[in-house]
Amino acid sequence: MSTLQLHQIKSQRLPADILSLSPSSSLRKFLFTGPPGVGKTTLAKAIAARLMGVDDVDRAVEFMHVNCADEGIDRIRALAESSRLPPMDPGVRCKAFLLDEIHALGDKAVNALLIPLERDAVNVWIACTSRPIGSLDGALRSRFAYHLSLGAADVRSVLLDEGKDVATADRLAKLAQGDLRRALAGGTGDAEATEAVGLVTVVDGKATLSLSPERLIARAVANPFSFQAALLDDLMRLRQWPAHAAMALTLSQRNDIAAHQLVAAAMRAGLLRG
Helix, strand or coil: CCCCCHHHCCCCCCCHHHHCCCCCCCCCEEEEECCCCCCHHHHHHHHHHHHHCCCCHHHCCCEEEEEHHHCCHHHHHHHHHHHCCCCCCCCCCCCEEEEECHHHCCHHHHHHHHHHHHHCCCCEEEEEECCCHHHCCHHHHHCCCEEEECCCCCHHHHHHHCCCCHHHHHHHHHHHCCCHHHHHHHHHCCCCCEEEECCEEEECCEEEECCCHHHHHHHHHHCHHHHHHHHHHHHHHCCCHHHHHHHCCCCCCCHHHHHHHHHHHHHHCCCCCC
16 A cells, blocks of 8 residues: 555645645655644655655655654664665665654664754655654754644544544544544444543543553563553553552563563553453
């Protein structure tokens, strides 16, 4: 499946200078902010596709997508080194680097990015964050020429386009609070009784994880520390204090053991069934 193109993005009313972005544009560095689910990554991939001259960035070897919550300075240094080399594929115009959740980078990783970002005038660098722009390092922020804050997605319009009736679209849009992914995922659930926020679902006032134990283990094994932080953030937003206290445990340095610790804590907190 091809990458969604700029003119196909329905969840946001995009500025004219983004929609009309030319493949030869001198704009190469973008910073997108906004809450989870509003389409930052989708927009980033669409821009990368246009500037690289490809239909599907996910199949392009010159497109590098990094979740900064899961990576450290070694990965950032590898990107910096790659940015100095020409594309291996002669069919693409440039390389593209997508840095998701850039606020999660440590100080050393941020410092390793500053010079490549300043010197690279050829490749595309796109950073996304769900945090306020002021929370980012000032020097890092200054390296991105184009800043765009995305508001709540126009969830209702997208749901109507997807064939939902007006009543269902209104109900799901209200529950989603601007998160298009949440609205689309909730299309088959009990929308009146459920408020989904990230990893946690509150049903009739009771918090449960929206993941199965198997999926929880898979996510936690990949990076237990970032997963725990995201879970704690959701529990805090929902004011689920007993569950928050239960999940705020010190994890083993071994990912597999830490994953089982998280599952056991979730069961003790009543976040998992069975």
